[in-house]
Amino acid sequence: MENPLILVTNDDGISAPGLRHLINLVKDMGQVVVVAPDNPQSGMGHAITVKTPLRLRKLVDEERYAEYSCNGTPVDAVKMANKIVLKRKPDILVSGINHGSNASINVIYSGTMAAVLEAAIENIPSVGFSLRDYSHHADFTATGKYVKNIIHNILKKGLPKDTCLNVNFPAVNGSEIKGVKVCRQARAFWNEKFESREDPQKRNYYWLTGEFNMLETGEDTDEWALNNNYISVVPIEFDFTAHHAINELNNWDFNA
C-alpha cells in the first residue's frame, strides 16, 4: 500500500516513552496521525466518556505528521480521531507500545487493547503492541523490526474478518528473542489484594493491588510464549459469544 494513513494511540498517555518509540518506528511508513490520551489511562478497559465533556488539543500539524491529545480514554481517542480529526478512514490503527504485558487476561482490562478492539469494530485493521516491562524506562529497542514487520504484513494482507492482533514482547535483549509465535490467550486471573489505609480524617480507604495467577501452561498460550522468550501474537475478536455453549443452553426450560 502506498502512503498508508496510520493512526497511532496508546493508554499510557501522550508523553509515554513507549508511544514515542512506536511513532519513531512508523514515521517513515506513511502519513502518521497520533491521537492519544493526555493522561495515563491504564486499566480503563473499554470505557467511554459520557458524563463529562471531551477536549482535543492539537500539538503538531505537519504535512505528513500530526499529533493531538485528548482528555478521554483510549476508546474516546479512537472515536475522536475518526470523527473529528481524520478526513478518511485510516488504513491501520497501531496502539502502544504499552509499558507492561497485555497478554492473557490482561487484555480485558487494557486501554491499549480496547483502542485496538474499537478500531476493529469500526472495520479498521488494528494491532496493539506491549512490552512485558512496566518500567517507565523500559528498553523498547528489540521491538523495532518485529513491529515494522507486523505492520507491513497487515497493510499488505489485511487481517481475518472481525479480528485484530494483540502482540506482546518478552523483556529481553533482541539476541535472546526466539521469534514470533501465534498463540491463544492463556487462562489466568488477578488475585487482588486491597491495601487498607487511614486518611488524615481517620477514614478508611483502599488501594487496589494484586498478583497475577496463571491457570495453565500450555505451549499454545501467549504466557508460555513470553516465558520462553517468544513474541506472542494473539488474534482477538469483539464477538464475546460463547458459541460452544449455545446448544447446552437450548436444553434449559426457561418457562418453568
Next chain:
Amino acid sequence: MENPLILVTNDDGISAPGLRHLINLVKDMGQVVVVAPDNPQSGMGHAITVKTPLRLRKLVDEERYAEYSCNGTPVDAVKMANKIVLKRKPDILVSGINHGSNASINVIYSGTMAAVLEAAIENIPSVGFSLRDYSHHADFTATGKYVKNIIHNILKKGLPKDTCLNVNFPAVNGSEIKGVKVCRQARAFWNEKFESREDPQKRNYYWLTGEFNMLETGEDTDEWALNNNYISVVPIEFDFTAHHAINELNNWDFNA
C-alpha cells in the same frame, strides 16, 4: 441449592430503580449482599481504579441482607465484594437490571456486563439483566418471572465452563413477550456524533453522542430476538482469542 449466597451489583449505581427491582426479586431466594457503585458508571466497560483510592460504605447490615456502596467501577465493586466484604465465594453474581440494552456490541462498553465477566474470570456463575429502555422510570414488571427462572436454572445446573449470560428484555408488556431465545451477539457499531460546543472561556469542547447501527438481521442474533419481542440470552466468554484466525496467521512470514 439451599440458602445460596447471592452477590448483586450494577452500573447505574446504588440508587437506580433497576437495581432495586433486582434486589426485590432475589431477596427471598437466599442470602443477599449488594455491592454497587455509589454513582452511575454506564459506559465504563471493564475499567478498574488504580490511580485513586477506593472507599466502601456499609448501608445495610442485616442477617440475611447487606448493602454496600463503593466509589469505583462495577468491576471494582465485584473485586471489593469478593476480597473485603464476603467471607466466602458467592454462589452467583447478578448484575442489573440495566436501564438500556446491553445486546449486540453494547456488551463491550457495558459496566453491567463487565461485572458479570469479572465474576466469570473469578469462577463465579454470573448473569447480567438489561431492559431495552434507557428511562429512569422504565417499567421492570415483566422481567420478574424470567429473572427468577434464569437464576434458578443457574443455581441448579451451573453454567458451561468459562461462560456467563447476557440477558436482555424487550421494553414491552409481559403479555407481549413471546418467550426466551438463546442467541449470539449481533454485529453492529455505534456511529458517533461529537456535539461541538464552546465554554464560557470560548474554548471548544465535545459531547459524545451516537446512533446504533445494525450490520445484520439474522434470526439467531440477540437484536432480532429483541426486535421480535423475545428475551435474548447470549452466553459470553472472556477468552477474546479469535481461534478461527490462528491458522491463517501461521502462514505469515514474521521474519521477512
